[in-house]
Amino acid sequence: MPRERRILVINPNSTASMTKKIGEAARAAASSEVRITAINPESGPAAIQGAADGAAALPGLFELVDTCLKTGEPVDALVIACFDDTGLWELKRKLSIPVLGIGEAAYHAAALSAERFSVVTTLPVSIPVLEENLEQNGLAHRCAKVRASEVPVLELESNSEDARDKIRREIAQALAHDNIRAIALGCAGMAELAEDLTAEFEVPVIDGVAAAIKLAEGLLSMRS
Numbered sequence: 001m002p003r004e005r006r007i008l009v010i011n012p013n014s015t016a017s018m019t020k021k022i023g024e025a026a027r028a029a030a031s032s033e034v035r036i037t038a039i040n041p042e043s044g045p046a047a048i049q050g051a052a053d054g055a056a057a058l059p060g061l062f063e064l065v066d067t068c069l070k071t072g073e074p075v076d077a078l079v080i081a082c083f084d085d086t087g088l089w090e091l092k093r094k095l096s097i098p099v100l101g102i103g104e105a106a107y108h109a110a111a112l113s114a115e116r117f118s119v120v121t122t123l124p125v126s127i128p129v130l131e132e133n134l135e136q137n138g139l140a141h142r143c144a145k146v147r148a149s150e151v152p153v154l155e156l157e158s159n160s161e162d163a164r165d166k167i168r169r170e171i172a173q174a175l176a177h178d179n180i181r182a183i184a185l186g187c188a189g190m191a192e193l194a195e196d197l198t199a200e201f202e203v204p205v206i207d208g209v210a211a212a213i214k215l216a217e218g219l220l221s222m223r224s
Contacts, residue, residue: 004033004034004035005077005217006034006035006073006075006077007026007030007034007035007037007075007078007213007217008068008077008079009023009026009036009038009039009079009081009209010038010039010040010061010064010065010078010081011038011039011040011081011082011188012040012044012061012080012082013041013045013046013047013053013057013153014044014045014060015040015046015047015154016040018153018154018157018188018189019038019040021157021188021189021191021192022188022209023036025188025210026209026213028210029210029213030217031217034213034217039068041057041060041061041063042060044056044057044060044061046154047152047153047154048082048084048086048153049123049125049152049153050123050125051128054084054086057082058087061080062090062091065078065091065095075097076098076220077097077098077099077100077216077219077220078097078099079100079101079102079209079213080100080101081188081209081212082101082102082103083106083121083126083130083186083188084103084126084129084130085101085104085133086101088100088101088103089136098216100212100216101208101212102188102208102209103130103133103184103186103208104133104137105212105215106184106185106206107119107134107142107143108139108211108215109206109208109211109215110142110143110182110183110204110206111142113204114180116143116178116179116181117142117144117183118143118144118145118146118174118183118184119145119146119147119185119186120171120174120184120186121147121148121149121186121187122150122151122152122156122186122187123151123152123153124148124150127146127148131146134146144179144180147170147174149163151163153187153189156187156190157189164193167185167193167197168200171183172201175201180203181203181204182203182204183197183204184206185197185206185207185208186208191209191210193205194206194207
């Protein structure tokens with residue numbers, strides 16, 4: 001029997017209800033021999049929407065990572081569960097375990113699924129951050145467009161049909177105009193929509209939470 005692996009999933013914002021949903025999505029994607037722990041800082045932005053929120057979240061994120069790795073149970077991999085990949089590159093440089101961001105994972109999964117893809121995120125303020133991250137990941141040329149659905153992050157917490165309809169409409173626009181065959185959902189709060197949207201639009205609609213868990217498992221299996 002393979003030994004149990006532990007993946008620590010950190011939501012960098014302070015909204016515990018979102019962390020609960022992220023944890024559920026991560027556990028649904030994880031193999032039986034992987035244990036998921038999902039946590040968030042107690043303080044900091046309630047949602048990360050753009051560069052200013054991301055910067056404000058960094059102290060709480062880094063403190064939480066340090067505390068968990070120094071005093072908690074051993075961790076085999078770390079997933080940053082914010083599509084902005086808040087603090088990702090700093091943590092990759094610092095830690096010896098695999099560190100993945102859900103944005104990074106979604107981009108790579110979408111690029112493996114289709115020659116070209118688009119991203120459907122929350123608000124326009126997030127677009128510059130995601131475009132910069134695509135450049136840093138070397139995938140900007142594979143992404144046709146980063147689109148804003150005009151759905152605030154915390155509106156996804158209410159599971160409103162209006163929010164879902166806005167996301168659906170933006171995906172439909174992307175498929176009609178971007179010459180793509182895959183979509184990356186640009187927020188952890190959209191995780192539960194991926195399966196239904198994939199069936200509805202008949203193209204891969206990638207949830208970054210699930211993609212990050214599966215990629216982390218793959219990296220860990222290569223280290224066995």
